[in-house]
């Protein structure tokens with residue numbers, strides 16, 4: 001039985017089309033994961049996500065672990081049942097949030113000690129525990145616990161974080177192998193900062209541990225974009241060709257296109273939902289089918305801008321989402337100005353549809369030999 005199958009490879013680049021088999025269905029790659037931090041994609045129902053053809057979502061272990069707590073979710077069965085999402089779910093390990101949100105964080109060889117930013121309660125997150133929590137959540141794809149260093153970092157700091165990431169990855173893998181649960185995939189995360197030798201080393205060691213997929217972590221955290229893409233381009237040469245590759249936390253639409261060309265299959269990013277909440281809409285500038293011919297194939301429309309007050313055109317005339325098919329710029333402008341919650345819902349529906357449509361167009365472009 002296959003887990004990841006490559007269906008087509010571009011003749012122009014390293015882009016590929018694949019199928020990832022999970023316990024909750026097949027996901028066609030390259031794909032984008034809408035973010036459901038608190039077991040909900042903010043402002044949307046699971047039904048709406050299905051209508052816009054979201055294939056898989058990402059949920060955050062750290063947040064759910066602190067609130068409502070794993071016991072509460074287990075009472076419903078698992079995370080799928082708790083939030084009534086029947087498709088696949090990827091959960092992160094909680095590492096990123098521990099490193100970016102938690103208080104009084106202390107890294108030890110065996111795990112990371114931190115205080116909850118909600119109530120100050122102290123926890124010790126080990127690699128084994130990160131897996132156990134994700135197993136209890138019942139996600140389809142689990143992520144290994146990794147170690148992040150904030151940018152800027154020294155070579156020595158990046159090296160130390162990479163070494164510990166590898167040690168923890170091994171513990172995560174051992175924990176996964178112990179389980180007799182329904183098949184949950186486990187991805188390793190390549191760290192190593194902007195240093196090619198560290199990235200290469202990390203990728204090779206993780207490949208030896210034989211994960212179900214490989215993520216690139218610790219990029220787009222403040223380092224120059226060119227450096228990040230040099231690493232991505234370099235790294236995909238060293239990641240197994242027959243396993244999915246996931247660029248964590250990226251990115252802008254043109255960055256996704258670029259990373260797909262380098263051989264990346266999976267993406268998640270807060271931009272569509274966050275921009276939506278601020279009234280910033282992604283609008284196609286060219287016909288979607290032509291996006292690969294221009295670098296700037298979209299623009300950001302600030303719907304709260306006074307010039308949209310009486311603009312009766314659809315939000316985006318090239319988009320077929322519910323918001324664009326039914327409402328004008330003038331109406332959405334009014335909803336934002338009057339702080340109607342519907343404004344956030346419509347803007348989120350449109351922006352996520354834009355990202356999901358982008359992935360569809362990327363697949364088409366790979367198939368037709370344009371990308």
Ligand SMILES: [Zn+2]
Nearest residue numbers: 319321324350
């Ligand atoms: Zn739309």
